[in-house]
Amino acid sequence: xxxxxxxxxxxxxxxxxxxxxxxxxxxxxxxxxxxxxxxxxxxxxxxxxxxxxxxxxxxxxxxxxxxxxxxxxxxxxxxxxxxxxxxxxxxxxxxxxxxxxxxxxxxxxxxxxxxxxxxxxxxxxxxxxxxxxxxxxxxxxxxxxxxxxxxxxxxxxxxxxxxxxxxxxxxxxxxxxxxxxxxxxxxxxxxxxxxxxxxxxxxxxxxxxxxxxxxxxxxxxxxxxxxxxxxxxxxxxxxxxxxxxxxxxxxxxxxxxxxxxxxxxxxxxxxxxxxxxxxxxxxxxxxxxxxxxx
Amino acid sequence: xxxxxxxxxxxxxxxxxxxxxxxxxxxxxxxxxxxxxxxxxxxxxxxxxxxxxxxxxxxxxxxxxxxxxxxxxxxxxxxxxxxxxxxxxxxxxxxxxxxxxxxxxxxxxxxxxxxxxxxxxxxxxxxxxxxxxxxxxxxxxxxxxxxxxxxxxxxxxxxxxxxxxxxxxxxxxxxxxxxxxxxxxxxxxxxxxxxxxxxxxxxxxxxxxxxxxxxxxxxxxxxxxxxxxxxxxxxxxxxxxxxxxxxxxxxxxxxxxxxxxxxxxxxxxxxxxxxxxxxxxxxxxxx
Numbered sequence: 001x002x003x004x005x006x007x008x009x010x011x012x013x014x015x016x017x018x019x020x021x022x023x024x025x026x027x028x029x030x031x032x033x034x035x036x037x038x039x040x041x042x043x044x045x046x047x048x049x050x051x052x053x054x055x056x057x058x059x060x061x062x063x064x065x066x067x068x069x070x071x072x073x074x075x076x077x078x079x080x081x082x083x084x085x086x087x088x089x090x091x092x093x094x095x096x097x098x099x100x101x102x103x104x105x106x107x108x109x110x111x112x113x114x115x116x117x118x119x120x121x122x123x124x125x126x127x128x129x130x131x132x133x134x135x136x137x138x139x140x141x142x143x144x145x146x147x148x149x150x151x152x153x154x155x156x157x158x159x160x161x162x163x164x165x166x167x168x169x170x171x172x173x174x175x176x177x178x179x180x181x182x183x184x185x186x187x188x189x190x191x192x193x194x195x196x197x198x199x200x201x202x203x204x205x206x207x208x209x210x211x212x213x214x215x216x217x218x219x220x221x222x223x224x225x226x227x228x229x230x231x232x233x234x235x236x237x238x239x240x241x242x243x244x245x246x247x248x249x250x251x252x253x254x255x256x257x258x259x260x261x262x263x264x265x266x267x268x269x270x271x272x273x274x275x276x277x278x279x280x281x282x283x284x285x286x287x288x289x290x291x292x293x294x
Numbered sequence: 295x296x297x298x299x300x301x302x303x304x305x306x307x308x309x310x311x312x313x314x315x316x317x318x319x320x321x322x323x324x325x326x327x328x329x330x331x332x333x334x335x336x337x338x339x340x341x342x343x344x345x346x347x348x349x350x351x352x353x354x355x356x357x358x359x360x361x362x363x364x365x366x367x368x369x370x371x372x373x374x375x376x377x378x379x380x381x382x383x384x385x386x387x388x389x390x391x392x393x394x395x396x397x398x399x400x401x402x403x404x405x406x407x408x409x410x411x412x413x414x415x416x417x418x419x420x421x422x423x424x425x426x427x428x429x430x431x432x433x434x435x436x437x438x439x440x441x442x443x444x445x446x447x448x449x450x451x452x453x454x455x456x457x458x459x460x461x462x463x464x465x466x467x468x469x470x471x472x473x474x475x476x477x478x479x480x481x482x483x484x485x486x487x488x489x490x491x492x493x494x495x496x497x498x499x500x501x502x503x504x505x506x507x508x509x510x511x512x513x514x515x516x517x518x519x520x521x522x523x524x525x526x527x528x529x530x531x532x533x534x535x536x537x538x539x540x541x542x543x544x545x546x547x548x549x550x551x552x553x554x555x556x557x558x559x560x561x562x563x564x565x566x567x568x569x570x571x572x573x574x575x576x577x578x579x580x581x
Binding site: 004006007010011014015017018019021022024025026027028029031032035043048049090091093094097098103109112113116118119120121122123124125126127128129144145147148150153203206207208209210214225228229232233258261262265268269272273276277280284 | 296298299300302303305306307308309310311312313314316323371372375376378379384387388389390391392393394395397398399400401402404405406408409410415417420451454455459463482483484487516519520523535538539542543548551552555556558559563566
């Protein structure tokens with residue numbers, strides 16, 4: 001099809017804008033990866049953009065040998081696996097109950113849950129509650145308070161309602177109770193929703209640093225994001241300090257910190273980069289369902 | 295089957311709501327809520343008289359307004375642009391890349407930002423020098439003037455792709471016959487975008503805009519906490535949420551911080567209810 005001049009200008013502008021956006025979005029990843037593969041002191045000379053100048057795997061070797069970071073990864077993986085499992089189990093169970101017509105007072109329960117999406121006690125009362133419950137410095141502070149997600153519950157419930165009632169009736173006639181129906185009929189049919197909501201839950205667990213930063217003092221329980229946060233603080237402060245100092249005064253140490261930070265970041269980011277494109281199709285649907293609150 | 299989950303909601307969502315009452319007490323950790331003395335609105339008065347009030351409120355409003363003015367239209371523009379792309383492979387690649395930052399933690403995004411803007415190796419400085427716009431690397435992060443621009447850009451960078459999903463879905467729902475008849479009438483692509491696509495997604499846009507108004511006091515928390523680490527930038531980075539955090543968690547002034555938090559919550563709820571009333575007039579509402 002031949003395009004009019006005005007249309008060609010529009011298409012050109014659109015492509016230019018999108019390519020620019022994709023570049024600006026992708027470049028920080030690329031650049032960080034490049035820095036993580038570049039020799040630390042060489043990086044300090046500056047000017048690393050698209051390709052490493054002195055290729056090395058040394059940064060990754062150091063990260064892999066750092067006990068704190070290894071422990072951090074252990075904590076992150078443990079909380080992501082346990083946390084995601086617990087949240088999905090608890091939330092889907094709630095949603096299944098809420099999707100049943102025979103549940104007495106389900107309208108009230110729904111209101112009870114939805115209110116918490118808009119109102120909350122805020123940071124300090126929550127903090128005092130967690131403290132009073134003795135969850136400070138405990139692994140369970142990562143798991144228990146976030147076990148019910150109302151947003152996920154709404155998506156689950158919408159999905160469960162779509163499951164043909166006949167299937168559940170058939171299970172009932174074959175002698176399944178609610179638990180049996182839920183475990184053997186409803187859950188196996190819910191693959192896509194479970195995958196999507198697990199992705200969101202897992203990403204939230206994997207990315208969290210705030211819960212750890214306020215409730216955890218024990219070094220051994222810090223997830224890797226919280227450890228990275230500490231290097232971030234020192235980098236921000238050093239960035240601001242160096243502005244006041246001359247170039248000569250900067251220490252060698254902060255430069256190698258940079259390479260190591262980049263390597264750590266890459267290792268944290270890569271699981272997400274690898275998983276999410278496969279789930280894109282599902283989560284797009286999930287977001288749309290989630291935006292319709294009754 | 296629903297009881298364990300409801301119990302959790304009760305404990306972790308409703309109990310803190312009750313805990314808000316400490317805003318009206320001189321709460322002491324040792325005495326607990328039942329034994330701490332009631333002091334009425336003392337902490338609210340303290341906040342309204344405090345010298346930080348002006349700075350914190352200004353920062354909160356300015357940052358959230360900037361996020362609204364830049365961050366709100368950006369995904370709409372992206373959705374409109376993606377809609378013009380007929381090459382499916384290109385479209386999918388751009389979309390996949392643009393969603394990605396949404397899944398990164400703020401810690402990572404902040405690290406990226408610092409890396410891009412740093413004076414010793416920052417690509418942004420290298421790029422500007424290459425263009426000849428600056429002679430010496432600029433220390434963007436150490437200066438108050440640039441802070442708001444940086445925080446808003448980082449937010450747009452993180453969320454633009456993901457936020458565009460809803461608008462793309464709205465665009466996908468437009469009746470193709472509208473475009474066909476416009477094409478027969480000889481309308482250009484730009485006119486179609488302006489006269490068909492945009493009006494058709496307006497209801498969705500309005501709903502989201504109204505919701506954003508309810509969020510006006512949420513200038514952001516994690517991002518500001520991470521970017522505003524340095525006390526030197528506090529004059530531009532301290533917002534209501536970070537102020538509550540600093541007063542409560544760092545300084546242990548629990549009652550005062552809860553009072554500030556409650557003030558914020560009450561104003562936010564008022565904004566939300568008001569916004570919802572507006573939304574009802576447009577035929578779409580939250581409840």
